[in-house]
Amino acid sequence: MLITNCRIITWENPNRVLSGWSVRVENDLISEVSPERELIQKYPAEDRLDAHGQILMPGLVCAHTHFYGAFSRGMALHGDAPADFPAILKQLWWPLDQSLTKEDIYYSAMVLLIDAIKHGTTTVFDHHASPQYITGSLDIIEKALFDTGIRGNICYEVTDRGGLEKADEGIAENKRMITKLANQPDGSLVTASFGLHASLTLSAQTLEKSSKSIPSGTGFHVHVAEHQSDEFDSLKKSQLRVVDRLHQYGITGNHSIFVHGVHLDPKEAQIISETKTWLTHQPRSNMNNAVGMGDVEGYLRLGIPVCIGNDGFSFTMWDEWRTCYLAHKLWKRDPRSMPGDKVIQMGIYNNARMATHFFKANIGVVTPGAKADLILVDYQPITELTEGNLPWHILFGFRDSMVTMTMVNGKVLMKDRHLLLDEVKISTEAARLSKEVWSRYSKQF
Ligand SMILES: [Zn+2]
Numbered sequence: 001m002l003i004t005n006c007r008i009i010t011w012e013n014p015n016r017v018l019s020g021w022s023v024r025v026e027n028d029l030i031s032e033v034s035p036e037r038e039l040i041q042k043y044p045a046e047d048r049l050d051a052h053g054q055i056l057m058p059g060l061v062c063a064h065t066h067f068y069g070a071f072s073r074g075m076a077l078h079g080d081a082p083a084d085f086p087a088i089l090k091q092l093w094w095p096l097d098q099s100l101t102k103e104d105i106y107y108s109a110m111v112l113l114i115d116a117i118k119h120g121t122t123t124v125f126d127h128h129a130s131p132q133y134i135t136g137s138l139d140i141i142e143k144a145l146f147d148t149g150i151r152g153n154i155c156y157e158v159t160d161r162g163g164l165e166k167a168d169e170g171i172a173e174n175k176r177m178i179t180k181l182a183n184q185p186d187g188s189l190v191t192a193s194f195g196l197h198a199s200l201t202l203s204a205q206t207l208e209k210s211s212k213s214i215p216s217g218t219g220f221h222v223h224v225a226e227h228q229s230d231e232f233d234s235l236k237k238s239q240l241r242v243v244d245r246l247h248q249y250g251i252t253g254n255h256s257i258f259v260h261g262v263h264l265d266p267k268e269a270q271i272i273s274e275t276k277t278w279l280t281h282q283p284r285s286n287m288n289n290a291v292g293m294g295d296v297e298g299y300l301r302l303g304i305p306v307c308i309g310n311d312g313f314s315f316t317m318w319d320e321w322r323t324c325y326l327a328h329k330l331w332k333r334d335p336r337s338m339p340g341d342k343v344i345q346m347g348i349y350n351n352a353r354m355a356t357h358f359f360k361a362n363i364g365v366v367t368p369g370a371k372a373d374l375i376l377v378d379y380q381p382i383t384e385l386t387e388g389n390l391p392w393h394i395l396f397g398f399r400d401s402m403v404t405m406t407m408v409n410g411k412v413l414m415k416d417r418h419l420l421l422d423e424v425k426i427s428t429e430a431a432r433l434s435k436e437v438w439s440r441y442s443k444q445f
Pocket of ligand 1: 064065066127223259311
C-alpha cells in the first residue's frame with residue numbers, strides 16, 4: 001500500500017519533515033520512504049491510501065498504564081476524600097482491583113484499547129492487578145490486545161498485600177506468560193515483563209522469590225518512590241532506600257522499567273542511570289495524587305532514559321506531554337523549565353527506544369524496515385512548521401482528536417475516524433459490568 005498526499009514527520013534523529021513524499025507499507029513493515037512521484041511510477045498498480053494533506057507520523061507509545069483502572073471512571077469514592085497517596089490506594093485502587101472478575105478484566109482492557117486506537121497510541125506497557133482472578137489474567141489481556149490489534153507489553157503486579165499464596169500466584173502468572181511468549185518471533189504484537197507492585201507492598205521473601213523466578217532475558221516493571229511512604233517503608237524494612245533495595249535483588253537493569261521515581265535521592269538516580277534501567281514519568285497521575293514531581297530534567301542529565309506513560313489516564317498522549325511541559329514550570333516556578341525539546345526527547349525518542357527494546361523491532365520511526373505503526377493527524381499549520389519548531393506545534397496545536405487513521409503492524413485499525421470494532425457495543429457491555437464492579441467495591445467498606 002502507498003500512503004500518498006501527506007506531510008511526513010519521520011521522527012528519525014535528526015528529525016525530517018517531508019512534503020511531497022510518500023510511504024510504502026508492505027505487510028507489517030514500512031518498505032520505502034521516497035518522493036511520491038517516484039513511488040507512484042515504481043508501483044502504479046499498488047493500493048493507495050490518500051491522506052488528503054494530513055500529517056503522517058509514527059503512532060504514539062505509552063510507557064506505563066493500567067487497564068484495570070477503567071471502571072474507576074465516574075466512580076464515587078467511599079468515605080472522606082483521601083488525604084494522601086497511601087489513602088488513595090486503600091480507598092480506591094485496592095478495593096477496585098479486588099472487585100474485578102474475568103469478564104471485567106477483558107472489558108476494562110478493551111475500552112481503554114479503543115481509547116488508544118482513537119487517539120493514535122499504538123504501543124502500550126500495561127501493569128495489571130486482579131487479586132480475585134490472577135492465574136490466566138494475562139491471557140485475557142493478551143486476547144484483548146489481539147482483538148484490538150494494539151501492540152502491548154504485559155505483566156501482573158505481584159504484591160504481599162493479599163498474603164503469601166496470592167503473591168506466589170502472581171509470581172507464577174508472570175513466569176507462565178513470559179515462558180509462553182519466549183519463543184515467538186522478534187517484533188510480535190505482545191511481549192511480557194515481570195510485574196511487581198511497589199517496594200512498600202513487597203517483603204524480602206517475595207522479592208527474593210521473584211528475582212529467582214524471572215526467566216533470563218526479561219526484566220521487571222515496578223512502581224518506584226511514587227510517594228515518600230515508599231522510601232520510609234523501605235528504610236524501615238531494610239535500612240535501604242527503595243532503589244538500593246530493589247538493586248540488591250537484581251531488579252534494576254536495561255530490561256526493567258521503574259515507574260515514577262518522584263522521591264529518588266541522587267544516589268538512587270545514579271543507580272538507575274548506571275544500570276540503564278528505564279524510568280517512566282506520568283505527570284497527570286503525579287498531580288492527581290499530589291505526590292510531587294521528580295527532578296526529571298536532572299534524571300535526563302544523568303543519562304536516564306526517561307519515558308512518558310499515562311498511569312491509567314486517557315490515551316491522549318499529547319495531553320500527557322502538555323501536562324509535563326506545564327507542570328514542571330509551575331513546580332519549579334521557572335518558565336525555562338522543561339522546554340518542548342525535552343518533552344519530545346522523552347515522549348518520542350525515549351519511548352520509541354523503549355518500544356524497540358521490548359518488542360525487538362524498529363518502532364516509532366518512519367524509515368524503511370521499521371514497523372508500520374502509523375497515524376494520520378488532521379493538523380493544518382497556521383504558521384511555518386519545521387523540524388526545529390515542531391515540538392511547540394505539537395504542544396500548542398495538536399489535539400488527540402485530530403487523529404483520523406491508526407495503523408499497527410500494517411493493519412488499519414481506524415480509518416477516517418471509523419473504528420473496525422463496534423465501540424458502542426463494547427462500551428455498553430463495559431457500562432453494564434461496571435455497575436456490578438461498583439457494587440462489589442462498595443461492599444468492602
Ligand atoms: Zn502505575
